[in-house]
Amino acid sequence: MITTVIADGKKEYDFIELLKSRAQNSDKNVIPIVSEIIENVKTNGDKAVYDYTVKFDGKAPEKAEISADEIDAVISECDPKYIETVRKAAKNIEDFHKRQVQQSWLTTKNNGVIMGQRIRGLKRVGIYVPGGTAAYPSSVLMNAIPAKIAGVEEIVMCTPPMKNGKPNPNILAAAKLAGVDRIFLMGGAQAIAAMAYGTESVPKVDKIVGPGNIFVATAKKLLYGTVDIDMIAGPSEILIIADKSANPKFLAADLMSQAEHDKLASAILLTDCEELANQTVKELERQVQTLSRNEIINSSLDNFGAIIVCSDMKQAVLFANELAPEHLEVCCENPMEYVGKLDNAGSVFLGNYSPEPLGDYFAGPNHVLPTSGTARFFSPLSVDSFVKKSSFICYTEEALRNDAQDVVRFADTEGLTAHANSIKVRFEDIDFE
Ligand SMILES: NC(=O)c1ccc[n+]([C@@H]2O[C@H](COP(=O)([O-])OP(=O)(O)OC[C@H]3O[C@@H](n4cnc5c(N)ncnc54)[C@H](O)[C@@H]3O)[C@@H](O)[C@H]2O)c1
Numbered sequence: 001m002i003t004t005v006i007a008d009g010k011k012e013y014d015f016i017e018l019l020k021s022r023a024q025n026s027d028k029n030v031i032p033i034v035s036e037i038i039e040n041v042k043t044n045g046d047k048a049v050y051d052y053t054v055k056f057d058g059k060a061p062e063k064a065e066i067s068a069d070e071i072d073a074v075i076s077e078c079d080p081k082y083i084e085t086v087r088k089a090a091k092n093i094e095d096f097h098k099r100q101v102q103q104s105w106l107t108t109k110n111n112g113v114i115m116g117q118r119i120r121g122l123k124r125v126g127i128y129v130p131g132g133t134a135a136y137p138s139s140v141l142m143n144a145i146p147a148k149i150a151g152v153e154e155i156v157m158c159t160p161p162m163k164n165g166k167p168n169p170n171i172l173a174a175a176k177l178a179g180v181d182r183i184f185l186m187g188g189a190q191a192i193a194a195m196a197y198g199t200e201s202v203p204k205v206d207k208i209v210g211p212g213n214i215f216v217a218t219a220k221k222l223l224y225g226t227v228d229i230d231m232i233a234g235p236s237e238i239l240i241i242a243d244k245s246a247n248p249k250f251l252a253a254d255l256m257s258q259a260e261h262d263k264l265a266s267a268i269l270l271t272d273c274e275e276l277a278n279q280t281v282k283e284l285e286r287q288v289q290t291l292s293r294n295e296i297i298n299s300s301l302d303n304f305g306a307i308i309v310c311s312d313m314k315q316a317v318l319f320a321n322e323l324a325p326e327h328l329e330v331c332c333e334n335p336m337e338y339v340g341k342l343d344n345a346g347s348v349f350l351g352n353y354s355p356e357p358l359g360d361y362f363a364g365p366n367h368v369l370p371t372s373g374t375a376r377f378f379s380p381l382s383v384d385s386f387v388k389k390s391s392f393i394c395y396t397e398e399a400l401r402n403d404a405q406d407v408v409r410f411a412d413t414e415g416l417t418a419h420a421n422s423i424k425v426r427f428e429d430i431d432f433e
Pocket residue numbers: 033052056057129130131132133134136139160186187188189190211212213214215216232233234235236261262265326367368369370371
């Protein structure tokens with residue numbers, strides 16, 4: 001079961017180092033596997049993707065792309081109540097992300113100089129929607145809605161087929177509602193490589209976004225540069241900081257909500273209350289028996305789960321910032337007090353009634369979030385992830401004349417005479433120093 005460590009001034013620091021190194025090293029073994037897949041797809045295109053789909057997903061569809069007619073036929077199988085829920089979630093996600101939109105701007109200075117920044121949607125993006133051990137229609141919404149708001153011209157989606165080689169109807173319904181343009185049934189590193197290089201059927205994209213397991217996350221990392229990526233959004237993580245006011249039943253449930261994603265998922269509790277830690281262990285043992293994915297949960301908690309009884313809540317905050325988790329729940333008496341102290345987390349859930357799964361599906365903020373400690377420098381998926389910015393400058397002759405001497409001096413200092421010359425030829429009447 002989960003490892004519990006009690007603060008003694010050293011053990012807890014050593015354990016935090018261990019947890020950090022676990023998160024960073026987990027992809028070492030898969031790099032050679034993923035590199036081979038990428039090379040094969042680059043060389044052999046659709047044929048390689050087909051073979052990997054058979055190998056990893058069970059059965060490959062004859063044609064990887066799903067036609068519009070097929071989509072409509074499959075969607076008719078969905079439960080209308082589910083469609084209604086998707087619509088409500090989509091509305092919340094749209095409302096949240098619309099607030100992120102940045103406008104192009106220009107400014108005119110007193111001397112007539114105009115400059116500004118043009119912001120526009122990327123031309124073609126690839127969104128990855130996981131579908132291995134579970135199907136993720138919620139990830140379709142989280143990827144596609146901000147892309148649409150950003151004005152992306154074409155959204156290409158890849159998701160693995162179900163075991164019978166067919167598409168998951170609930171994923172297709174979410175894709176249609178969110179405005180995805182083309183859908184391909186393929187998963188894992190091979191799907192990422194197909195979108196990065198293009199194949200006979202899959203178009204090459206400018207950027208790949210979206211979460212996935214360790215094979216997907218590693219492929220994105222290796223292909224960065226051939227294509228842009230959003231971040232490393234690998235196996236899920238939850239870290240909870242809790243004081244004695246927290247409810248162990250809620251804590252255990254929330255820890256396991258992320259552990260059930262993947263054997264490599266991590267679930268960590270930091271508390272200053274030993275009694276709460278013990279009660280949470282008991283709750284984990286009790287509740288896990290009632291959950292369908294208990295095998296994955298047990299493996300995840302065994303290998304990547306931890307409860308640390310900290311010396312105080314200040315130490316809990318310090319460790320939370322060190323670990324930089326994907327999701328951070330604050331189950332403390334005054335949760336708002338912590339907001340300004342938590343610097344490194346993908347998404348923060350405040351109070352006993354903001355459980356992590358609410359954010360996964362419904363509240364509005366994006367659930368595609370940085371993992372493996374990369375929340376230190378990556379941000380959640382957002383409208384920003386789908387735009388490109390170009391700046392522009394327009395000087396008048398008079399304005400350039402005024403700045404000419406300074407620009408020439410800078411160019412001369414760098415030893416770049418051609419740069420200086422481009423200014424000088426415009427003002428042959430100026431005697432440059
Ligand atoms: N960070 C986030 O924002 C976020 C959001 C949602 C989900 N997730 C994570 O996404 C992941 C989803 O994982 P999943 O496995 O269910 O679906 P997935 O679609 O990411 O992966 C399935 C694919 O993995 C490949 N694969 C499986 N075993 C392989 C092997 N031995 N060698 C090579 N390739 C192999 C196959 O191609 C398969 O199609 C979970 O880890 C979950 O925690 C993260």
